Amino acid sequence: MVVLNAVIEAAGLEKTYPARDRGGTPFRAVAGIGLRVERGEAFGFLGPNGAGKSSTMRMLGGVSAPTAGTLRILGLDPAAHGRRVRARLGVVPQDDSLDVHLTVRENLLVYGRYFGLSRKAVRERAGELLEFARLTEKADERVEHLSGGMRRRLTIARALINDPEILLLDEPTTGLDPQARHVLWDRLFRLKQDGVTLILTTHYMDEAEQLCDRLVIMDKGLIADEGSPRELIERHITREVLELRFPPGEHEQVAVKLGRDGLPEPERLEVLPDRLLWYAEDGETALARATAAGVQPITALVRRATLEDVFLRLTGRSLTD
């Protein structure tokens, strides 16, 4: 039997920032979203820059009061019980905020003390976490000397010092090389297996597909849709995509030639500035049809549909622009 046990529940959640300067207009970064995250889930926010991901994460972290809507974190209202809520969360902020003057271990020690943990308890926990983050060898080096991937791992280790029930990760792998990202994903899988609820934001669709059981696609402060990566792909697009490239400026013309408006459901043609996307159940057949129609692309590529395509479908824009 599956026992559902929401650790996060939000309805109509909004965040409007006051105008930065006099005469400016207030800015609504989160425009009314509803969420429910179950214990032990890995839940993601996928969205482009400025979608409102960090603003949402700060509300979930109990450091930013929603300007409208209701929010329950671990069953508590963070506005009334901020301290108790934050004591049970781990936060990995978007920008690294390690203390570069202190060593790796000291960063964990001082942070643990913020939670009121005893010196002894912090010391023990720090040892375990250094092991977990594969930083034991670096324990007594200054943070200044760490690579980006190591810093990120240390930030995650730091966020785990209080044995949190929920770990909030804001763009955990942005700016890291592929190797470092895989190491990090591996560590996050481990945490998930240990039963920690993971909530993360990303603008990488591969990260969302790798890590998330369920995710929301966020754009302009709103949730465009919600589901597992597979569900989202199945709901909005075909299994495969044929990517065709032509000389600049010819894409519109070719789209008409391929009979854009007369394609059988669920097939679709999408014209991008640099290529043409043909969503079809079978990409090879689509390519054969294109060739039969007398179209001669510079390059043609058949690939599986991804969340990137879902995002394009839902918002009319690509994730990384």
Next chain:
Amino acid sequence: MFRALHYWLYRYRRTWRGTIVISVANPLLFLLAIGAGLGALVRGSVDGVSYLEFFAPGLLAAAAFQNAFVDGGFAVTSASRRERIYPTAAATPLEPGEIFGGHLLFITLRLALSAAAFVLVMALFGLVSGPGVAVAVVGAATLTGLALAAPLAAWAVTVRDIPQLNTVFRFGMMPLYLFSGTFFSVAQLPGPIRAVVQVMPLWHGVDLCRTLALGTAALGPSLLHLGYLAGLVVAGVLAGRVTFRRCLHT
């Protein structure tokens, strides 16, 4: 609040030796130069005492003020923005008020230590008449610093970049430093300027430290100085509780 203080103390472990050396060396050099050089130029006495006796406690108050600007201004803006020390702490159970309080406690400690080092140097020059006076003067200098540090920190947490602080330092602090009776008696200033100077906090600190050190403190003016400086501290703490919350819980 003590959890937040712990952080600053921990960080301080790396640098405290250096800062103590500086807090001793600075007044030592200054007083040597003044005593041996400038003091000889100033014939006779100022307000009935030697120039060195007159100048040292004034410089103590001014130094406390300057330290307060560094610790309550630059360090606070940096902790709020570049180093992200405050936002990091705000993600933990600590409340913004505690983060502010912890840092202010640390600043108080630093001010007191620097003042103590300064007074020690004054004693070497025979400028302190006894332990009671020494304690009173250290306390007065610490309060003087805090009267700037608390309101300044309340503002500095909202400042986006360091250059803004530099401007305030240059156009606010320097004139105060020069005209608040540190180097010469404000009695020499023309009336209107004197009136302006005498509503500024530094002058109250200078006069308090000086009269305590010289043994000329009278109850009335001393209470006025104390009340004025303490009032600034209280106002700064109240304002800081609001601004820290606004900046850390956006």
